[in-house]
Amino acid sequence: MSLLRRPPTKILLTAEEVRHSLEQAAKEEELRNLENERLRQIEEHKQKQMQAAQQQQQAAENKKSTRTRSRDDRIGVGSSRAAGGAGAVTLKT
Numbered sequence: 001m002s003l004l005r006r007p008p009t010k011i012l013l014t015a016e017e018v019r020h021s022l023e024q025a026a027k028e029e030e031l032r033n034l035e036n037e038r039l040r041q042i043e044e045h046k047q048k049q050m051q052a053a054q055q056q057q058q059a060a061e062n063k064k065s066t067r068t069r070s071r072d073d074r075i076g077v078g079s080s081r082a083a084g085g086a087g088a089v090t091l092k093t
Helices: 015-075
Strands: none
């Protein structure tokens, strides 16, 4: 008989509570999706910046190498000279 004296336990949610919970969950999921997209775009932007910086650095190194080769060619630093050969030195004009 003691079971009959206890107040009823609320087990079921009302339709309004269920609808509200579903709407709240949908809003939270949308916010998570937006945040994930924003983070993905930031990461993509960082990758593009790093790639552009590497390309600029490589272009600068290539330009420097070209200048160095041109200078070396003008002053006669060729493969025979670098290898210790006694090749003739010619100046290019």
